[in-house]
Structure formats: C-alpha cells, structure tokens
Amino acid sequence: MNVTVQHRISSWGPSRVYLRDWIYFKRMWWSVLIGSIVQPLMFLLGVGLGVGELVDQGPEAANVLGDTSYFAFYATALLATTSMFVLAQESLWPTMDGFTWSNAHQAMISTPLNATDIVFGKMLHYAVRGIVTSGGVALVLALFADTRSFGLIPAAFVGMLTGLAFAMPIAAWTATRTTDNSFPAILRFGIIPMFLFGGAFYPIEQLPTWLQPVAWCTPLWHGVELCRGLVLGGLSLGAGLGHLAVLLAFIAAGILAARVTFERRLRP
Amino acid sequence: MSVTLNPAAHTRIVPAVVFDIKRPQRMVERSIMVARRSWMVLLSGFFEPFFYLLSIRIGLSALVGDVEVGGELVPYDQFVAPGLMAASAMNGAVFDSTMNVFFKLKHSKLYDAVLTTPMSAGDVALGEIAWAVLRGALYSTAFMLAMWALGMVQSPWIVLSVPICVLIGFSFAAIGMALTTFMRSWEDFEYVPAITLPLFLFSATFYPVSQYGDWAWLVQLSPLYHGVVLVRASNLGEWSPALIGHAVVLVVLAVVGATVASRRIERLLLT
Amino acid sequence: MDAIASPVVATGLVKQFGDFTAVAGIDVEVAPGEAFGFLGPNGAGKTSTMRMIGCVSPPTSGSLRIFGLDPVADGRQIRARMGVVPQLDQLDNELTVMENLVIYGRYFDISRSDVKAKAKELLEFVQLTEKAGSKVDPLSGGQKRRVSIARSLINDPDLLLLDEPTTGLDPQARHVLWDRLYQLKERGATQVITTHFMDEAEQLCDRLVVMDGGLIVAEGSPQGLIAEHVRREVLEVRFGYGRNIEMMPAVDGVGDRIEVLPDRLLIYTDDGDASLSELHRRQIVPESALVRRSSLEDVFLKLTGRTLVE
CATH class of the missing domain: 3.30.70 (Alpha-Beta Plaits)
Structure with missing residues (x-):
C-alpha cells in the first residue's frame, strides 16, 4: 500500500460522474457512430426514397408539401427522431442501472459527489450520445442534394437538444422507479405515438383538428420543425426562437425535476 | 464403459435431442405463469400496431393514394398493413428468441435449473420456441383486429394471415435462437438490428417490389419478403401456386434453425 | 452392483474440459441413507463431480452409476429421483416462491393438485409459508437458500445433491438449514454435500472425502480423519x-x-x-x-x- 492519495473535493463533479459513462462509450463509440450513420442511411434508402417516389407521384403531394420533395421532408425529421429514440432509451434502462442493478449511483454518492453532480453527469452523457447520433444523421443528409446545406450543422445540435428534452424528464421519472415494468409502456404510449403523429412523416395539418394542439405540446414537433426549417429554410426567426425556447424549457424542467428525484432516491 | 453406450450419441442426421422430447409443454406452462402477471404488457401490444396503422391511414395514405399490385390498384394503407404485420411477427419472434433466451441462458440460469429435473434440452428448446410462436399468434391476431377496425381488410381470407405470421414467427424464432447460442456477451446483440432492420426496410414492406428496379432479385434473399408476400396475398384473397414456394422458404428456415438451436443448447448446458 | 444398495458408485471417474482436467480419476461409493461430503479448496473438482452425478455433465472416462443407471443414457430416469441444490440459487426470478415450487414439480410431471399440496407442506418445512406469494428477488440470501432446498424436495428425492448449501449465509440461517438437513437425513434421504466449511462437514457428514487437484487425498469419518492426520x-x-x-x-x-x-x-x-x-x-x-x-x-x-x- 504505497500509493497515497490526497483528500480533496473536486469542483468538476459532473465530469467525474460522466467518466464512468465515458469509459463505456469509448469502448463502444465506433459501433455507436456506425449505428448513427448506417441506420438513418437505411431508413432514407428504405423509406425516404421508396415511399418518397410514391408520395411525389401521389395526388396530394403538391398541396401538402409544396415544392419540397417527400425525401427532404422526411429526412430532416430524422435529425430529431433518431436522437429522441436513442436518448429516451438511454434515460430508461442504462440510467435505471445506476440506481438498481449496478448501484453505481449509490457508490458515487458515498464519495464527495452529490446528486446534482450525478444529474449533470448523466446530462453530459446524454448530450455526447445525442450529438454523435444527430451528427451521424447530418453526415448522411449531406450526401443527398435535396438536404445538403450548412443548416445541417445547427440542426444537428437541435437534434441533440430534442433528445435532451426527452431524456431529462424521463431520467427524473426513472429515478422514482424501483422496477423497469413501466418502461415499455413509456416507449409504446409516449415515444412511438409522438414519432408517428408528431409531424415526422407528414405535416400535422393532416391530423384531425383536435389532435393538432396535442402535437404542439410535444417537444418532438418543435424539434422536427426547427431541424426542417434550418435545413430547408422557410421558417421565420420568431418561430425558430419559439421552437428553441420550448425545447430548452423541457430540458430545464427535466433538470429541476431530476435534481429533486435523484436527491430523494439517493438520500432518502 | 458406461459412457460410450449412449445409442443416441451416434445419430448424425437427426440430432440426438429430437429423440428426447417428452414434455416441452411444461416450458410453455411456465411462460404462461409468468405472463399471467404481465397481461397488461400483452394488452398494450395491441396498441402499437394500431398506432402505426392509424398514423398511416391519417397521413401517408392520403399522400400516396393507390399502389399497383399485380395489375390491381390497392389503397396504400391496405397495401402496407400486411407488410407491417409480417414485420411485427418477425420482430416479436426475434426479440423473444434472442435477448430473452440469452438472459435465461446466461444470467438467470433458468435452463440450468430446469435441466436438473427430468426435463431435457430438447424440451427446453422446443418449449421456448413454442411459447414465442404462441405469443406471436396473439400479437398477430391483435394486429389483424386493428386492421379490421381501421377498415384495411379486403378479403375474409385475412384470417389466414394469423397462421402465416405464426410460420414467420417460428422461422425467425428458430434462427434467432440458433444465433443466440453463439453469442458471448450482450455486445454481440448489437448485430441483431443490423440484420433485422434491413430486412424490415427492404422486404417490399413499404412499396411494391417493382420499385427496386434492377435490385429486385436481391429482395428475394430476404426471408421476411416471402412472409410479406404471403400475408399480402391473404389480405387480397388472391392465391397462386407461386405462394407455395414462398412458404417452403420459411419452412426450411424453421427446420434448420430449430435443429441447430436444440443441438447447440445441449452442447452449452450439458458440459 | 445392487442399485438399491448404493445410490452413487464411481470408478476411475475423470472429467476434462479441453486440456484442463477437473477430476483426475476418483473412486467413490455412497451408501443409502448416508450423508456424504466432498471437501476441498476452490478448483478441487467438487462441483464438476457434483454435475456429473447430477447428470448434467457427461463423464470423460471412467464409470459412474447412479441408482445403478448410466447418467448419460438414463439421465431422465435418474433426475426424476434426485433433488439438486446448486451452488448459486437458480430460482426463477419471474415467479413467486410458491410458483417456483409448483412449476418445478410440474417439470417432474407431478399433477397440479398434488404439487400444490406438496409445495405448501415444503414451505412450512423451511418456515417460509408467509413468503409464498412473494417474488424471489426481495428475499434474503438465507430465505432464497431455503426456497432452493424446498424446491429440491418437491419430488421426494431418494438422493439429494447439495453444492455448498450454506455459503454466504449468516449463522442463524446456517443453523436452520443444518437442522432441516438433519431432519431429512433422519427420514432416510441420501445426501451428497460439497462444502469448504469444516464445521459444516463435521455437523452434516457421516463420511467424507477431501479433494485436491481433482484427486481424493483422504477419506473417512470426520473424527477418523482428525485422529489420522492431526x-x-x-x-x-x-x-x-x-x-x-x-x-x-x-x-x-x-x-x-x-x-x-x-x-x-x-x-x-x-x-x-x-x-x-x-x-x-x-x-x-x-x-x-x-x-x-x-x-x-x-x-x-x-x-x-x-x-x-x-
């Protein structure tokens, strides 16, 4: 026992928390990046091009989409939806793992780290995961003439923010659970309906009128609209800032809630 | 020497475990015991296809209009629903037979415990595949009802889509289980979606095979494509001898998968 | 060899995994009604031997007879008469305590009504009646172990295999288990036990062998071994x-x-x-x-x- 350590309290708590996730991520980043490039590429080739051809020949295309191709319409939404799926899942099982199965969060709290460090550490992890995911999609979109634009760069960050707007509130919820029984239902009744009805596949004006205000309340719709606007244009500055504000509000609310639930869970 | 006297050890063509299947139904009994408590999850399984179909009906169907299948114009939602039905049979079976089986094999040691009783490895393999198939049949029925509720059913022959999906499920469960026995850690499961996602997207699920142009032959290689063709035929109520070929592909996959799976499970557990 | 006379007879029993020899040729005979112990440090070959006796691991060479039957060819018949408590509890985490016992009995083809009655009786025996409806996960280590023992008794086994039955338990739990195992012995069940707790071996075993490096290095009753070696x-x-x-x-x-x-x-x-x-x-x-x-x-x-x- 010849290694001595100094007793000190780090002011970089969240980065210490993140270290653990980073060690995993470092081992896996290659497959994560490949996944976030190959997967959207397949969706674009499989759905975007094929269904796009059908839609563009279809009876309503000009009415509904104007002069935007269906491919461009669908592809830009992927920036937000892919990150939503990845980060929603990341804030369920892998986050639950820290509270129950591996008890990593309990172990951290017995060091000088506190619950808030863990919240921000997780957020750092979601953010890195999110930007790699959205960045991969943006790279793919740059391959196609319809979606090649400098707007892809800010749009990748908006994709990440959309993911965080889900991950932070869900992480707050996860911290209150002792089993993962309810998690499939969150995906089935929360995430998937948003994916299907949140303006990714067709404009929400196609929805029944009573359903449209519901779509306005979901972070996904704001993320999709903002990504689409940044890449394809046609979005006013005011509307853009409005969408951004909604995303940030969801993230902020999620952080506040998570600080409370993490604290309660770890120091009951 | 008592060890070399096992006659079953000398059969090569039919794996030894096939002779040793007596009560696979006990594994199914166990699964039902577990499922009884999580019936909510089963029930919620009905809503997922419903949401997908509803979304397509509301949005995409209007955008696309009609699609030509074998010289006949079909509304897009009626075209795409059978594709999704076949795909969901595949996805359910793959999940059940990969992640689920791996967990029981490596983590909960369920099968180790079962094999200390008079149950055999063959009982376990067949019992688990049977449960995956049974569950698949439930989901497929739910899917069919969702299609019917949304007015996407064209012919009463649609009832045959359930047994067809059971066959699809059986094939993919058998193959999935066989692959699972080769997996070493959870990281290996990253490759599962790398196989199922392309199958899902490129099996003429979302648009007619003619749209693939020069690449159409490649689609034939997808086992799911053969399932999609069969389900689509049942919805249109149009049968042709060519469909037998599609069914044979699925049957062959099922037999190969089940054979490899039970042989490998025995090797893994009885060391 | 008279099947009723000796539940377990091994001659020159060997188990190899590739190049590694886990059991290097052992001779063992367990008498009916006897509590027989395998002692040894980790890696001595105890668990490999237990798995061969449990018919879930085919011997590499040598002869092994359980109830006079061949464990490879007649595994099913042998396992039908055997109860196994594995080293790590292999309880079904998705089921309750009661359901664990019931489905286990069903694997033995015991009728549903019989198995329910039997399960109730066994839960009483291991003092877990009030936990019947609980899932397995929240139970303590000692409770899980008792469930494992109850489960292994569901088929009224003639031969009970216990692989390190009390590892990781607190003293109270160990003594409850010892007490139950002693009762079973009095009822005439043959027990084969592995352990690395010497007090446990002295408590439970009539006769034992000490294994090291896959071989038997000593054999006798606990008192006899002490007299002989120290x-x-x-x-x-x-x-x-x-x-x-x-x-x-x-x-x-x-x-x-x-x-x-x-x-x-x-x-x-x-x-x-x-x-x-x-x-x-x-x-x-x-x-x-x-x-x-x-x-x-x-x-x-x-x-x-x-x-x-x-």
Missing part, C-alpha cells in the same frame, strides 16, 4: 508478526508437529495444556497462547496446503 489438540502461540520463525529452534520438541505461519505457531499435540507448561518450563513467554481442540480445518489445511488457489 493430534487431538492444537496449541496456538504468537510471538509477534514475522518473528515466529525465529522461535522455532527454542520450541522444537514441544508437541508432535509444529507449523509456522507468519502470525503464529501451531503446535499439534495430544495434550495442549501439558505442551504449554513445557513452554513455560523452557521460559518461553509468547504474546498470547490458546489451547483448542483440533478440527477438520486442521486436517484440511494439512492435506491441501495454505496457498490461495483461485
């Missing part, structure tokens, strides 16, 4: 960490055998008090001295060495 008592003296070896010449000739450890000297002797008086007569004053009865642990350490194997 003296009746042990005098433990301490002279301070690391200085014990210097005292060896001075202590030489006291007792029958002396073992030097970094922290103390062990003097094996028939009369500990007399040996201590001898030390005092030689004007040797240790920091501390303790006289105790020899245990199986001393036999074990003598036979298998003190080096950590892992």
